[in-house]
Amino acid sequence: MIKQNLHTHSLYCDGKNKIEDIVIEAIERGFNILGFSGHGYNRPIDDYSMTLENTELYYSDLKYVKQKYKDKIKIYVGIEEDSCGRYFKDKECLDYVIGSVHFINVNGKFEEVDLSKEVTDNIIKNGFNGSFIEYAKAYYNEVKKVSKWSEVDIVGHIDLLMKFNDNEEYISFSDKEYLDIAYNCIDEIILNDKIIEVNTGAISRGYRTKPYPYVNLLKYINEKGGKICLNSDCHEKSNIDCYYNESMKIIKNCGFKNMMMLSDNGFLKKSIDEF
Ligand SMILES: [Zn+2]
Numbered sequence: 001m002i003k004q005n006l007h008t009h010s011l012y013c014d015g016k017n018k019i020e021d022i023v024i025e026a027i028e029r030g031f032n033i034l035g036f037s038g039h040g041y042n043r044p045i046d047d048y049s050m051t052l053e054n055t056e057l058y059y060s061d062l063k064y065v066k067q068k069y070k071d072k073i074k075i076y077v078g079i080e081e082d083s084c085g086r087y088f089k090d091k092e093c094l095d096y097v098i099g100s101v102h103f104i105n106v107n108g109k110f111e112e113v114d115l116s117k118e119v120t121d122n123i124i125k126n127g128f129n130g131s132f133i134e135y136a137k138a139y140y141n142e143v144k145k146v147s148k149w150s151e152v153d154i155v156g157h158i159d160l161l162m163k164f165n166d167n168e169e170y171i172s173f174s175d176k177e178y179l180d181i182a183y184n185c186i187d188e189i190i191l192n193d194k195i196i197e198v199n200t201g202a203i204s205r206g207y208r209t210k211p212y213p214y215v216n217l218l219k220y221i222n223e224k225g226g227k228i229c230l231n232s233d234c235h236e237k238s239n240i241d242c243y244y245n246e247s248m249k250i251i252k253n254c255g256f257k258n259m260m261m262l263s264d265n266g267f268l269k270k271s272i273d274e275f
């Protein structure tokens with residue numbers, strides 16, 4: 001059985017635990033593949049992103065645990081790179097890259113998409129004249145942008161803009177105009193041959209009751225032959241497999257027959273029954 005998480009944050013960025021403690025927790029919970037994805041250098045825009053000094057320590061810490069626990073778990077070195085902070089083009093030292101959108105440019109200032117409902121309200125009001133649809137267009141354009149980057153393997157939480165919309169306060173999940181924008185973005189990601197992440201991070205933190213992407217987007221991804229992987233976007237080791245069983249049911253219900261697994265030879269397509 002494959003139990004994998006490729007989206008993990010440690011004390012080097014905004015996670016709560018040391019790398020080795022996360023590895024031990026993952027082994028105890030039956031993971032056989034664990035990838036770390038510290039927020040890649042994106043200063044001064046993102047104070048949570050790793051400093052260059054911390055990035056070096058992060059690499060050496062990962063090298064240490066990779067060797068120490070090699071008989072128990074496969075450890076991979078990744079980065080979560082932001083659409084407004086492309087620093088890891090050359091991919092040195094990295095097994096994979098997650099490309100994510102956390103910021104949106106509002107009148108020349110980068111505002112955080114997933115910080116709080118108040119900030120989201122302000123982005124829509126001040127950046128897009130109160131139009132969620134215009135915001136969605138700008139957001140998904142950024143997602144399309146990272147999906148074109150050669151170093152990116154996985155596109156992270158593609159509908160993060162819906163973080164504070166669980167009760168459809170901003171827009172209905174089935175709004176036709178919204179879906180067309182999101183579907184168009186998914187088409188582009190598939191065209192660029194990138195993996196789309198199913199991400200349970202907002203569930204463990206109480207913002208959402210379902211993973212990203214929302215189920216109608218997931219169904220569309222499956223219809224179009226898109227590739228997916230399941231990640232917990234873990235910031236606290238006790239959440240490392242949060243909502244995994246439920247997400248597997250959702251993924252199967254959407255019709256997926258395969259998921260992607262990271263190996264020493266890159267990403268491999270594996271039957272859903274192996275997970
Ligand atoms: Zn993220």
Ligand SMILES: [Zn+2]
Nearest residue numbers: 007009080233
């Ligand atoms: Zn993350």
